[in-house]
Amino acid sequence: MSRAKPEDDEYWNSSKYRAFTFEDDDDEFSRLKESKRAVNSMLVDDDEDDVEDVERVSWSGEPVESISWSVKETASSIRSGSEQGFPRIDTTPSLSKQGSGYSLSSLFKAFSESSVRAYAPELRRPRSDGKDFVSDLSLDETIRRMQKGRGFSLEKFRSLQDKLLLLDKAVSAHDGNVITAVLIYLKRSLSKEILFRELMSREVALRHYIHFLKETGEQKLLMDLLKALGRTEDMALMQYKEHLNIKDEGRRKDFLKSCLSLPFSQDDAAHVQDHYTLLERQIIIEEYDKKAVTDVFKKFPRKASILNMPIITTLYYSCFYHYGELEGTFSSPSNIRKTFRISEKQYILTALGARAKLRSWSDVDSLFNTKNWLGYTKKRSPIAFHRVVDILQKNSAPVQVLQDYVNLIDDPELKLSVALKYKCHDVIINTYRDLKDRQLLVSYRDKLEQDSPEYRKIQELLSNGQVRWKN
């Protein structure tokens, strides 16, 4: 990508952003590095306990007394077996029933019986407000008591109209907990069809209900609801989401296959199809590669399996381990590129990364070689060449390789700055020579080691009487 037009440079150099750049050669940064050395080497008489004292009090965000710290400690003591290995049966009955712990066991029982009775607060005697508990409360009063967490009863709201009034009142109180509590009551006491119908015109309540179903994991009911609402795309996505809970690849693949017929939007349907195809391919590739013994696998053993990796990672993997395979094989880069409609730019970027990592410079070269109609080879790239240089450099390409690509950068200023950044001497020297700039050459020479080849090259140039220097 070439964004560095000359006027851009001027903008960046002259405007408000000039003060500072996140580049290595920043002067202040080197000053900071010096300070670091200085600070770390400053002499302090180290009396041990003093150090500890400081650390304990003001340094660790977690003082020794810290709770998170102790929890870790407890966990490790369990591991070391100091705790009894299996639960002890304690038959001593406890008589005291004060406090608020008393009613929980029944509450839990109800909860786990997959009924939501535990949520229905009317079952419980309120703890602190028992005395002012009244069973016949008005609508407003009921909502108010619910908001305050006091005792209340919803059972007296029997008719559909009363229930809906209750719901609307809860919504207008803006208390999500109350809204959901009412919805739980309605869920229990109304038929699904009626509840769905009424929720359609009550967006706030509806969203609370959907969220509640998501949280409790009532997937089936949720699907029915979304279907009834005509929100088919949401329904499809919600269903698709389930694949995240399936660990086994085979089953996951089958599940994705079953998703293909869901009513996704046109684009998403294509993505889900890709997801299925990808996993199917990955399973096949994995099956072969986990036993693979070819050189590249021996030299660069796989760090992880390819299962569930993104498409581009799979392409990279294939460019790394399966480069040059015929298009007919599932694991070949060209097959993956074609199957997933990968753009040329994306393909080149990925292949470049993989081949550079393997230091296979001839493969890198052939990625960019194109022949024109005269059969003459020329390098072309959908990515700007300074980017290519970047990627090569990050994969520690030798200067000779880098230089070839630096030379392909069109913009002379950018070319020079990249060359300077990566110390491509030949490019720099040739540029200065072409500029006929003696002074720049001299000052560059002075930065080089004496008797290095590039130093000698400059010397030769400077003593060459043929060149007409401009300065």
Next chain:
Amino acid sequence: MFISIYSPAPVVWHLQMAQTERRDAPGLPDFFQLKRLARDQLIFLLEELPGKKDLFIDADLMSPLDRIANVTILKQHEVDKLYKVELKPIVSGSDQLCFLIRPRIKTVKWISDLVNSDKTAGRFRRYKIIFTPQKFYAYVTTDEWNFYILPLDDDILSLELPEFFRDTFLEGDQRWMTTGGGALHLLQSVYGSFSKVYGIGRCAKMVYESWRELTEEGEQRTRQPEFAKVFLIDRDVDYVTPLCSQVVYEGLVDDIFRIKCGSVEFGPDVTSSDKSIKVMLTSQDQVFSEIRNEHFSNVFGFLSQKAKNLQTAYDKRRGMDIQQMKAFVADELKGLKQEHRLLSLHIGASESIMKKKTKQDFQELLKTEHSLLEGFETRESIAYIEEHINRQVSMIDSLRLLCLLSITENGLLSKDYRSLKAQYLQSYGMDHLLTFANLRQLGLLEEQQTGETLTVMESKVGKLVNDKTVGKLTDAFSSLAKKSNFRALSKRLALVPKYGEEYDLRVPRDMAYIFSGAYVPLSCKLIEQVLERDGWTGLEEVTRMLNGQEFAVTGL
């Protein structure tokens, strides 16, 4: 000062408070009281289950709890062992179990399974659940520990509720509105009432309502107010700000190391040793407090100077006699050592930030953000984002740039949206289909609607509006119809300084220095304007573009 409802996503809903007269006035109220209140209530609740007990704590409550109490306090109230809630079977020999948890269904389910398995095993235990900051679904039999507010620093209060944003803005669940109201009510009852409340946004309104109800019911306290003004603002009023990269020290520390609950963990590369250190980042740290709000470019110079001063101070020891040395050790040495330690860490952190940022081409990322904010060279920005995605660089940064593009441009052109989404899914995984669906629901990353789709949508919404009870635009559709209007807002409020203007980062002239002079945060500008005018008068055009819902109330 901030009260923030913390969210791990780059988006935070916050309440901002301003003080009388001088907006940056010193003399903050002492927030230690809030900690003491929370601790006392926790002790009371623990005492309600007398005798030895094991305590199970939700993982994300541990850091906040550390700020309130310590192990000794828990032990004093007969807590025997501490466990983290891991939703797995437990090993505990205690006859009494106490659970301190956030109101989450999966946690309660886990507890219920646990109780039932005890029952099956014929084991008798007593159990107590304490929900914090509040119970859910109007339970009546469980306890609440109303630990609403955690003071993270002298001037920052937080509700530390990671799920707030998702529940409220994505799911449309209003369960936390009363929490916001409760928190404000608590502040008011401890520190006196407020003279003025301003706000904007649907949630802000609901929180205000809930707070008002609590205040009207509660006993009236007449006290000299310590806070004068409150500003409530919804996160979705200003998504742009959290999507931009801050270039001040604290912002970068958060970016690289993640500040959690006011503390950060520095790894071996920062500590110049083989261990990591957890550090509290507050104004108690003299070095940090001086650089936290500085543009990163000023930080190196500052730290270098500090290092020199420190050396000079150490050097004073040379040529001291015994008496002088004694005095030096007694009065200065400890302070110097402390400063030495701080300095070494912050230098290490700065160096590490610099290295990481250089490696990830931060300069170009900033340039793209600035172009998006200014609205020029959009095609180049899109090309940059595309390449970012193609190279599989940071998944979050790619998404952040996409969202920024969408909000500044009022949505992506259909062909761009499709192509960028497809490439994103190829690079980072297909399951991000769900991410895109969520971001779309939030209005953070959208496809521009063609005229036709909008008409269909409008007629649908129209039908709903005529429906008996709804009476106003529903959430789902309003997010579709809602435009960010960033460009117009930016012009009206002068958020983006004019092209080519000089900006001296060493002497910042406004809030834009946080973003290297490229952008004044929308929410902060809004607060400034409202406080200057003592209300919304004259800002009608702005509030209209922000979807209205603004209010200003005197005396509560």
